[in-house]
Amino acid sequence: xxxIEKTGRTVDEAITEALIELGxxxxxxxxxxxxxxxxxxxxxxGTKIAKVRVSKKITAEAIAKQxxxxxxxxxxxxxxxxxxxxSDGLDINLQGDxxxxxxxxxxxxxxxxxxxxxxxxxxxxxxxVRVRLDAENYRERRKETLENLAxxxxxxxxxxxxxxxxxxxxxxxxxxxxxxxQGNPYVKTQSEGEExxxxxxxxxxxxxxxxxxxx
Numbered sequence: 712x713x714x715i716e717k718t719g720r721t722v723d724e725a726i727t728e729a730l731i732e733l734g735x736x737x738x739x740x741x742x743x744x745x746x747x748x749x750x751x752x753x754x755x756x757g758t759k760i761a762k763v764r765v766s767k768k769i770t771a772e773a774i775a776k777q778x779x780x781x782x783x784x785x786x787x788x789x790x791x792x793x794x795x796x797x798s799d800g801l802d803i804n805l806q807g808d809x810x811x812x813x814x815x816x817x818x819x820x821x822x823x824x825x826x827x828x829x830x831x832x833x834x835x836x837x838x839x840v841r842v843r844l845d846a847e848n849y850r851e852r853r854k855e856t857l858e859n860l861a862x863x864x865x866x867x868x869x870x871x872x873x874x875x876x877x878x879x880x881x882x883x884x885x886x887x888x889x890x891x892x893q894g895n896p897y898v899k900t901q902s903e904g905e906e907x908x909x910x911x912x913x914x915x916x917x918x919x920x921x922x923x924x925x926x
Contacts (some may be wrong), residue, residue, distance in 0.1 A: 712764035721760045722747055729765035741766050771832045771840045773799050778831045779803070780825070781834060788812065800841030801832065818853060821846055854887055861891040864913050865904045869897040874914040879904070880881075885911050 715732060719725035722744055726737075726795040733740065748761030768774065790813070791806040805813060814821045825844035832840050843850075864875050877888065877910045887902050888911045899916040902909050 714743065714764050716762060716764050717877060718760045718762045720748070722763060725761045725763040725808075726765065731798060733765065733766055733767060739767055741768055770796070772833050774800060775803055775828050775842065778828060779805075781823075782827075786812075801843065803828065803844045805846040810849075812844050814849050817884075818849060819865055821849065826919055853884070857884055857887045858891045859911075861888045865892055865895055865898045868913050868915050872915045874912055876903075877911045878914070879908045879910050881907070882909075885909065886905070889915075 715724045715729055717729040717732070719728055726742060726915075729742075730740065731734065741765040744761070745764050746759070746762040749759045775794055777793050777913055779790070779792050788809050790809075792865065793804045793806070795802045812820070813824065815823075816883055821844060825842055828844060829840075829842040832842055840899055845851075860877075864877070868875050882890070889902075892900050895916075897916060898913050901912050903912055903916070905908050
């Protein structure tokens with residue numbers, strides 16, 4: 712772990728100098744007091760300065776930010792990285808002028824980045840940290856698109872009594888389709904095929920059968 716050493720008339724003064732240089736708060740760092748110092752005789756003679764060793768804590772947020780920053784620097788893309796550690800995982804939101812490149816077709820690039828960040832973060836963490844990576848609210852917009860698609864296709868299947876096969880989707884997007892149509896009394900959903908080409912199928916449902924879903 713990299714650290715810096717600072718001195719001061721008191722331990723607090725030395726710590727303050729270190730925090731200013733690191734651009735951090737006390738909660739962000741580990742502090743080791745190397746020498747507490749002393750005032751000396753009458754506070755004038757034999758005074759010994761205090762010395763501290765300060766290093767930034769290695770957190771899931773710091774690891775994720777450093778990894779993504781290195782990736783974006785290599786891609787020569789300017790990206791604002793906002794991280795928030797929640798009780799159920801780490802939320803990361805990206806902002807910038809070239810988000811289309813990072814999102815990719817149907818979010819495939821974003822999913823790949825999320826997977827890589829998760830690997831890097833959990834390599835150093837004792838417990839598992841769930842990583843959720845988004846770019847300018849793409850996930851929510853994609854969710855709304857899939858919900859509308861599911862409802863429209865369900866109407867088509869109800870009217871034609873013919874099954875509809877959707878394009879291959881990742882598990883998260885398939886769950887959105889299944890969940891959206893879970894309570895629909897006229898259609899049922901199931902997944903077919905093997906990853907990464909697994910697809911959702913919407914089928915007509917007889918009135919006697921209950922809706923089921925398979926992820």
